[in-house]
Amino acid sequence: MRKVNLLFLVGLCLGALTGLTVVVLRPPGHSPVAVAEIGRAAEKPITTSETPEDPKNPSSASLEALLPQGHVSALVFDRAKGTFALSVNADRAYTSASLVKLLIALNAQESGESRALIEKMLSHSDDAIASRLWVEGGETSIVTNAIQRMGLTGTQPPSNPGRWGDTKITAADVVRIYDYLLDEAPAPARDLILNALHDATEYGSDGFRQYFGIPDAVGGLPWAVKQGWSCCDPTMMLHTTGLVGKNRYLVVVLTEQPKSVGYDAAKQQITNVVKNLLPLLGN
Known part of the structure; x- marks a missing residue:
């Protein structure tokens, strides 16, 4: 009986892990962003109102x-x-x-x-x-x-x-x-x-x-x-x-x-x- 319960619990844990979405936390006031979305955000073209952070460039x-x-x-x-x-x-x-x-x-x-x-x-x-x-x-x-x-x-x-x-x-x-x-x-x-x-x-x-x-x-x-x-x-x-x-x-x-x-x-x-x-x- 204990073997059956142990297997059942392991199955539940694996199921929970497969459904988990990893998030990156932002400062208060910002909603979480899924990791998959970070790549898409980085592809945005640079406009006159935003430039990439680069320590070699003047700020x-x-x-x-x-x-x-x-x-x-x-x-x-x-x-x-x-x-x-x-x-x-x-x-x-x-x-x-x-x-x-x-x-x-x-x-x-x-x-x-x-x-x-x-x-x-x-x-x-x-x-x-x-x-x-x-x-x-x-x-x-x-x-x-x-x-x-x-x-x-x-x-x-x-x-x-x-x-x-x-x-x-x-x-x-x-x-x-x-x-x-x-x-x-x-x-x-x-x-x-x-x-x-x-x-x-x-x-x-x-x-x-x-x-x-x-x-x-x-x-x-x-x-x-x-x-x-x-x-x-x-x-x-x-x-x-x-x-x-x-x-x-x-x-x-x-x-x-x-x-x-x-x-x-x-x-x-x-x-x-x-x-x-x-x-x-x-x-």
Whole structure:
């Protein structure tokens, strides 16, 4: 009789084990996830709002530490792989300063404006030309049209139509603008704008040195950049954006700081941010 009971108990235990689902416990507030589901979750594509944890790569905290009094957003998009190597504060809004000239240039080229005029506006970051093309192109409609065409989600035209540099942008939207330029814009517009960005002069038309960030940080790697700077309403903006490594990598770094930091210190800080991104710009 005891033998029969023992066998019966063993059978019950084996049956219970075969029906068991192993779970991984998460912190309070999260429901358990079966082990089989972990592999599926890891296959999700990387978006601008999430990047893999990697001790070799810069983190949000390490980049923000380089601007102790300010804010930084950074994106690195590998066009060959179609993935983001880094995404930090991708959806934070900043005043665009001269980055909006990319939209002004696209609109002006489509309207048949002088090629030489557009090239100078971009390569020299010429504000006078930008103001002229902004007015002739319809002012805020340049931005609203781009929002619809490119699917920009964090961009807003300036509340004062006369202040094109007050356009609001995000790092994620700047990547979308470059994507449109490289992959969807007509060839004449693409070639015109890329040539101008490759030929960016060391000093802008206002005498401001615009080789901070990407140009100063990447050494001998080829680059094409559109920079932005403005002060002080009430803070100071300094942005470096463009293509690195024969147009393979899209790099966008946007910063905002109190005016007390000063441009010299701010330039060095944003250059240091880009230097921290260099390990991501490999093959």
